[in-house]
Amino acid sequence: MKTSSRIAIGVAAAVAGYVASFVLLSLVDFGNRADPITAGLMGLLVYSPIGAIGGAVLANWLMARSGKEAGNGSVARNSLKSLGIVVLLCVAGIGIYIAYAYATATPWLNRNGANPLLVFEVRFPAGVKVPASAQGIAxxxxxxxxxxxxxxxxxxxxxxxxxxxxxxxxxxxxxxSHRQLAVDIQGQPSRIYPIDLTARAPHTPEFGTWRRIDDGSEIRYRAKWPGQS
Structure with a gap:
């Protein structure tokens, strides 16, 4: 077996040892019940890493004991390489998470320019009186x-x-993604229309389908981003 294969198996064993240690500690309710947060952190940052080390060392030792890995490096060296790769993967994962968290730290849809628009039409049941101008409509x-x-x-x-x-x-x-549109016409009950757009509200050039509410009125809408028709 090549050294790279042994290291890959060591990586898998280290991850398995980490997960198995944390699950085992959870099952036996290890730690201080009065302070479960500290106990959980100790499991994640102290005891489970010990399980990862044990998994990597055990896997490399078993492969060395098979008698087919002569000259492919010591158990300690390959175990350290396996653990080093695990650490690098963890650092990369944390870095990706931090970058994502920074990119989404503010909830603004468009921090660097004009906001997109919700363009809508509301269709009322026959017989409903609607002002011919903006007066009386909020x-x-x-x-x-x-x-x-x-x-x-x-x-x-x-x-x-x-x-x-x-x-x-x-x-x-x-x-x-929690949006609704309130339409108030003077002298009529307020109408609330759920807006089913994703949180980022991508631009759409055409209106969606009509959506009916309980009073029989309907709404259709689209998101319009600056610079797009």
């Missing part, structure tokens, strides 16, 4: 991070058969 985007007033686009109002359709837009400032 739009508000509600999220778990903020609220944002919207604007209606009176020039885009139209009728779909005997149903009135209003249009408008509102800024999407934050990355969150």
């Amino acid at each position: 739009i508000e985007l509600q999220t778990d991070l903020n609220t944002m007033p919207g604007e209606v686009t009176a020039a885009a109002f139209h009728r779909d058969g005997d149903q009135a359709v209003i249009a408008g837009e509102v800024e999407l400032a934050f990355r969150t």
Whole structure:
């Protein structure tokens, strides 16, 4: 067996030893029950690494004992190489996580320019009276991070058969999948429309399908990013 293969097996054994040690400590409820956080950290950072070392050394020792690895390096040397690779993988994983956490540290959708827009149309049941202008219509985007007033686009109002359709837009400032649009027409109950966009709200050139709420009115929408039509 080549040295590289022995080291790879040592890496696998070290990972298995780490996981097995942590699982075993959890099963036997090892540590201070009055301070489970400290006990858990001790398991992750002290006792489980000892299991990783034991796994790497045991795997290399067993391969050396098989009598087929003569001249491929000592057990200690290959064990250290295996553990070194495990450490490098852990460091790389932590680095990737830190980079991701830094890139997503703020919830802004577009930190370096204008925010994208939620462009929408609302279609009302036949017989519902809708103002012909923006007067008497209030739009508000509600999220778990903020609220944002919207604007209606009176020039885009139209009728779909005997149903009135209003249009408008509102800024999407934050990355969150918890969004809803409140449409208030003077003299009528407030209407709340769930907005089913992903947290990053990618640009879409066309409206989605109509989505109906309990009162029979419907909404369709799309996300529009700056510089895109």
